[in-house]
Amino acid sequence: MKVAITSTGNSLESTIDPRFGQCAYFFIYDIQNKAMEFIPNPNIDADQGAGPATVQFFASRNINKIISGEFGMKIKSLLDCLRIQMIVLKNPEKKIKEIIDMLNH
Amino acid sequence: MSPRIKVLRKVSNPPVIKGFKPYGQESGKKNSEIVNLLYEEYEAIRLSDYDMLNHHQASVMMGVSRPTFTRIYASALHKTAKAFVEGKQISIEGGKVYFDSEWYHCEKCVCYFNNPEKEKPVENCPLCNSERVDKFDYENTVESNTDTKHK
Numbered sequence: 001m002k003v004a005i006t007s008t009g010n011s012l013e014s015t016i017d018p019r020f021g022q023c024a025y026f027f028i029y030d031i032q033n034k035a036m037e038f039i040p041n042p043n044i045d046a047d048q049g050a051g052p053a054t055v056q057f058f059a060s061r062n063i064n065k066i067i068s069g070e071f072g073m074k075i076k077s078l079l080d081c082l083r084i085q086m087i088v089l090k091n092p093e094k095k096i097k098e099i100i101d102m103l104n105h
Numbered sequence: 106m107s108p109r110i111k112v113l114r115k116v117s118n119p120p121v122i123k124g125f126k127p128y129g130q131e132s133g134k135k136n137s138e139i140v141n142l143l144y145e146e147y148e149a150i151r152l153s154d155y156d157m158l159n160h161h162q163a164s165v166m167m168g169v170s171r172p173t174f175t176r177i178y179a180s181a182l183h184k185t186a187k188a189f190v191e192g193k194q195i196s197i198e199g200g201k202v203y204f205d206s207e208w209y210h211c212e213k214c215v216c217y218f219n220n221p222e223k224e225k226p227v228e229n230c231p232l233c234n235s236e237r238v239d240k241f242d243y244e245n246t247v248e249s250n251t252d253t254k255h256k
Binding site for chain 1: 119203204214215216217218219220221222231232233234
């Protein structure tokens with residue numbers, strides 16, 4: 001089970017990025033083997049189509065869940081088709097570290 | 106004058122397949138024309154005949170009026186009947202739709218999430234595993250989303 005989190009920075013102290021397509025970093029966490037990975041967002045400067053490009057990126061990496069602050073209408077329908085679960089966390093103060101703790105219960 | 110713009114129809118479960126093919130000697134022989142069933146028509150059949158909702162309930166699910174739903178449903182039946190009788194392929198695509206699933210809310214970690222695996226009921230929060238989850242009112246989510254966009 002792989003989870004993607006949109007992050008503002010590349011450390012565990014960074015907070016969750018409320019934007020989906022234009023976030024600074026993607027954090028990918030594998031719940032089974034606890035593997036962590038920070039990837040800089042390649043589409044950060046894109047004016048348009050950053051969201052769908054991000055969805056494609058996540059789909060190619062077999063992500064099962066995505067945690068972000070908000071998902072646009074286009075993104076929601078795409079992820080629904082791909083059967084990827086969306087989790088909306090409306091708390092911009094949450095750190096990546098805390099989210100990992102929550103995922104591990 | 107251009108015709109009135111159609112309201113977007115909400116499809117909660119996209120079809121698992123892209124269409125149907127007939128088989129047998131006469132299949133596809135006479136003409137290879139394909140019957141195009143729109144997503145909203147597929148959804149109308151699913152809600153009305155598979156989930157056994159009445160037209161009023163189904164129209165609320167799709168976000169259209171009851172008469173509109175009945176029109177979509179009638180067109181769906183007409184198309185499938187045409188394909189059956191004439192032995193034509195059905196392809197499910199197109200239509201004025203958007204896909205959206207139902208949203209849930211967790212009281213413990215205050216998050217919202219959807220359930221892509223519709224067959225399994227939601228019992229635990231995917232984030233904190235809390236059991237304090239409830240179904241979220243769809244209308245409110247739409248409003249809160251538009252609110253944040255305006256800010």
